[in-house]
Amino acid sequence: MTNSSQQFDEELHSLLVVMAKEGILNAAKGMSDMVGEQLTVSQPLVKRIPIREIPNLLGGPEAEAVGIYLRVEGQIGGQMMLVVPYPKALELVDLMMSVPIGTTQTLGSIERSALQELGNLTGSFFLNAVAATTGLNSRPSPPAVLVDMIGAIIDIILATSDTLSETVLMLQAKFMRDGREADADFWIIPDRNTIENMVNRE
Amino acid sequence: MEKIITVGLGEYAVSQDPEEILVAYGLGSCVGIGMYDQRINLAGLLHALLPIHPMGSADQQSRYVDTGIKLLLEEMGKKGADRSRLIVRIAGGANMLVAPGFTGSFNIGTRNIEAAYSTLYSLKMPIAGKEVGGTTGRTVKFYVKDGRMTIRSIGNQEREV
Numbered sequence: 001m002t003n004s005s006q007q008f009d010e011e012l013h014s015l016l017v018v019m020a021k022e023g024i025l026n027a028a029k030g031m032s033d034m035v036g037e038q039l040t041v042s043q044p045l046v047k048r049i050p051i052r053e054i055p056n057l058l059g060g061p062e063a064e065a066v067g068i069y070l071r072v073e074g075q076i077g078g079q080m081m082l083v084v085p086y087p088k089a090l091e092l093v094d095l096m097m098s099v100p101i102g103t104t105q106t107l108g109s110i111e112r113s114a115l116q117e118l119g120n121l122t123g124s125f126f127l128n129a130v131a132a133t134t135g136l137n138s139r140p141s142p143p144a145v146l147v148d149m150i151g152a153i154i155d156i157i158l159a160t161s162d163t164l165s166e167t168v169l170m171l172q173a174k175f176m177r178d179g180r181e182a183d184a185d186f187w188i189i190p191d192r193n194t195i196e197n198m199v200n201r202e
Numbered sequence: 203m204e205k206i207i208t209v210g211l212g213e214y215a216v217s218q219d220p221e222e223i224l225v226a227y228g229l230g231s232c233v234g235i236g237m238y239d240q241r242i243n244l245a246g247l248l249h250a251l252l253p254i255h256p257m258g259s260a261d262q263q264s265r266y267v268d269t270g271i272k273l274l275l276e277e278m279g280k281k282g283a284d285r286s287r288l289i290v291r292i293a294g295g296a297n298m299l300v301a302p303g304f305t306g307s308f309n310i311g312t313r314n315i316e317a318a319y320s321t322l323y324s325l326k327m328p329i330a331g332k333e334v335g336g337t338t339g340r341t342v343k344f345y346v347k348d349g350r351m352t353i354r355s356i357g358n359q360e361r362e363v
Contacts, residue, residue, distance in 0.1 A: 151228015152339020
């Protein structure tokens with residue numbers, strides 16, 4: 001790695017950490033409003049993850065999960081995904097619908113729509129905070145809800161990322177409820193152009 | 203004792219060990235392409251991510267369907283496979299995003315399948331079995347012992363292609 005690209009990475013990293021903190025804290029607030037319970041968020045991580053290791057996150061490529069996926073367009077371009085293990089997604093629906101935990105057994109159209117709304121709100125809160133911090137405006141696409149194996153869900157991110165690199169820059173945070181971890185992972189994968197724009201405007 | 207050999211994203215594996223099972227977990231829009239030479243019990247499995255390798259790019263060839271197929275063939279050839287004997291099967295290529303607004307630009311699955319068909323056609327290699335398309339992910343297992351390929355998706359029984 002050359003010095004300039006190392007410097008680029010360091011600058012980018014500190015910028016993304018600031019963005020991540022503000023954005024993800026705000027996203028957690030949006031999500032809390034939606035589920036009607038106080039959610040906290042772990043220290044957001046900004047890291048480069050080798051492409052081949054991504055499917056091994058969150059319990060392995062065959063684990064059943066729910067992904068709520070949004071594209072981001074505008075001055076910031078990228079992808080956002082809320083990834084929740086399947087049983088946890090059912091619990092989130094219970095919370096949103098104010099029914100006892102364990103009530104929701106399957107994800108029908110109403111339940112999916114609730115999860116879409118959750119993705120929408122979380123994503124919008126994130127982008128609002130980013131806009132307030134950086135002055136860069138962007139908007140999320142309508143959310144898509146995917147219920148499948150982790151590996152299959154993640155293909156979407158990889159197939160639309162800049163695959164010329166061996167790694168994907170990822171901003172990751174875990175939402176927690178009652179201090180318990182792993183209710184939901186929130187990933188943001190900025191497009192390469194966005195990353196360059198952000199560094200250049202400094 | 204069966205041994206699982208995981209074929210990760212953008213990778214391929216070739217084996218002649220009858221105890222080994224080549225597995226590509228959770229294929230969404232990715233495609234798994236399996237080739238088997240029955241005479242020498244040689245199996246090869248590719249787990250490709252995108253359809254066509256960009257011209258002049260230094261990007262890893264096994265990540266793409268077109269160049270990945272050729273790499274796999276080459277590797278199997280080195281181990282004594284005869285192209286005319288190879289039994290080819292394909293799985294995967296689902297279109298994971300079917301929500302409004304996404305379908306047009308995200309049909310990577312379909313493009314991966316088309317790339318596989320055209321590459322194999324140009325190499326004059328017929329496809330013996332397939333389970334492609336749809337909207338759900340699949341795990342592919344390829345048994346070196348007898349060349350069987352099975353597929354599992356969520357909520358379904360494991361089945362053979």
